[in-house]
Amino acid sequence: MEREIAWKKYKDEKEKKKVFAFADKYKEFLSSCKTERECTEYFEEKAKEKGFVDIEDVIEEGRELKPGDRIYATNMGKEIALFVIGKEDISEGMNILGAHIDSPRLDLKQNPLYEDTNMAYLDTHYYGGIKKYQWVTMPLALHGTIAKKDGTNLNFVIGEDPEDPVFCITDLLPHLSADQLTKEAKKVIEGEDLNLLIGSIPFADEIKDDKDKKELIKKNILSIITTYLKDFDKENGSGKYDYKEEDFMSCEVEVVPAGRARDMGIDRSMILGYGHDDRVCSYPTFEAVCRAKKPRRTVCGLLVDKEEIGSVGATGMSSRFFENVVAELINLSGDYSDILLRRALSNSYAISSDVSGGYDSIYSSAFEKNNSAYLGKGFAVNKYTGARGKSGSNDASAEYMGKIRAIFDENDICYQTAELGKVDQGGGGTIAYIFGNYNMNVIDGGVAVLSMHAPFEVISKVDLYEAYKAYVAFAVNA
Secondary structure: OOOOOHHHHOOOHHHHHHHHHHHHHHHHHHHHOOOHHHHHHHHHHHHHHOOOEEHHHHHHHOOOOOOOOEEEEEOOOOOEEEEEOOOOOHHHOEEEEEEEOOOOEEEEEEEEEEEEOOEEEEEEEEEOOOOHHHHOOOOEEEEEEEEOOOOOEEEEEEOOOOOOOOEEOOOOOHHHOOOHHHOOHHHHOOHHHOEEEEEOOOOOOOOOOHHHHOOHHHHHHHHHHHHHHHHHOOOOOOOOOOOOHHHHHHEEEEEEEOOOOEEEOOOOOEEEEOOHHHHHHHHHHHHHHHHOOOOOOEEEEEEEEOHHHOOOOOOEOOOOHHHHHHHHHHHHHOOOOHHHHHHHHHOOEEEEEOOEEEOOHHHHHHOOHHHOEOOOOOEEEEOEOEEOOOEOOOEOOHHHHHHHHHHHHHOOOOEEEOOOOOOOOOEEOOOHHHHHOOOOEEEEEEOEEEOOOOOOEEEEHHHHHHHHHHHHHHHHHO
C-alpha cells in the first residue's frame, strides 16, 4: 500500500512557507534546548506566555476550574504536564499527547575530574542506547546544573557560544589501530573510555606547600571552572562562589554535541540536529496543546523524562506524577474520589508521541519495505512497538486504529503506518505501554528519523509539520 509523498500536497507556495516557518521555530528550540531541564524551562516560559497557570497557584487560591482554563504542572524541573480544561467532566476522559524530552547523551560521573600524563579529563557514563564510537573526535558541549548546599541552583552551558571552547573524546590513530580494528563495533570504543579531554595547562600561581604541587593541571581546571561559573551565577555574580571538586557530587552535567541544528539538503527539506528523538515530537505536541481553546474533552500534553533508560524514576512516565496531577485537577473541578480518577484515566485517548526509525536504503537489509516509515511521507503511526515477538510493546486495538484513521482522513493529514525494522532485527519501546496500564486506548505516532540516537539525526520538515497537524486534529477531535 503506497503512501503519497507529503510534499506533493504543498504545491501552493504560501502553504509551503508555513512548513518552513514552523521548521525554523523548531530549529531554534532544538538548538537551545538540549537537556530535559532546558526543555522544561522553555515550555514553562512559553506556556505562561500563552495563558497557562501553575497548578500550585490554583490550589493556593482554592478556585474551581472551568472549561477553557489552562493549567500546567512541573516535576523537579525535568517534566511538565499541560492541560486545557474541556467542557465535559474530566472523568469522561482526556485527549492526551505524551512525548519525552530526554535524549541519548553522556553524563558526568559524580567524581569525574582526573589528571593523567599532563592532561585533565572528565569521566562520563553514557545515557540511553548509543553507538559509542560515534561520540569520539567531535566537538562536545557541557550543559549543567549545580545544586549548591545553600539550596540554590546554578545552571550553565559551555561550548555553544562561538567564542566558547569545546571538548572532545579522542580516538586512536589508524597507524596504531591494528588491534582496535579487529574488535566488534560495540567494543571499538569501550564505555569506560568515553573520557572528555578538558585541559592541559598547569596552575601558574606560586604554591608554597609541597602537598599542593600535585595535579596542578586539575587545580587549574577547577580555577577556570570557577571563573566561567561567575558569569552564570545569578546569586553570587560578584565572584563569591568558589567551585570545589566536591561540588561535582551535586551536579547534573550532560555532555552533548556542540552546535546548532541546521537545514540539510540543497533543497533545505530536512533538518540535521541533536536530539530529534524525541524533541521532534515534544515541540509539535506543545504547540498543538496550545492551539486548544475550549475543547469538548480536556486536552493534555505530557512531556516526560527518562524514556531513554526505561521511563523509570521520579521524573519518568512510571512515576505517579501524572496520576497525581490529574487527581488534583479532579479535586479542583469538584468533589474528588478515587473512582473518578480511575474513570478519567481509563476513559482517555492517547497518542504516545515518539519517533520512528526512517527507512534508509543504504542499510535496507535491516528494514522491511512494506512496513517502514519513510522520510517525507508524513506522520508515522505505529500500531505496536516492542522487539521480536512484540515483547514489551503496546499493541493498539483495531477499533482505536480505526478511530485514528478517521480523524486523520477527515482532517487531511498525510500519514503512514510503520514498525521498527525487520521482526528479528531488534526493536524498541516508548511510553505507550504505561498509558496502556491505565486501561486507556493508546497508539504510537510521530516523525521518521534517520541515524536515530546518533549525535546528529535527520528528519524531514514536512513530516514535522504533518505531525503538528495530526496532534492538533487528535487533540480537538478524539
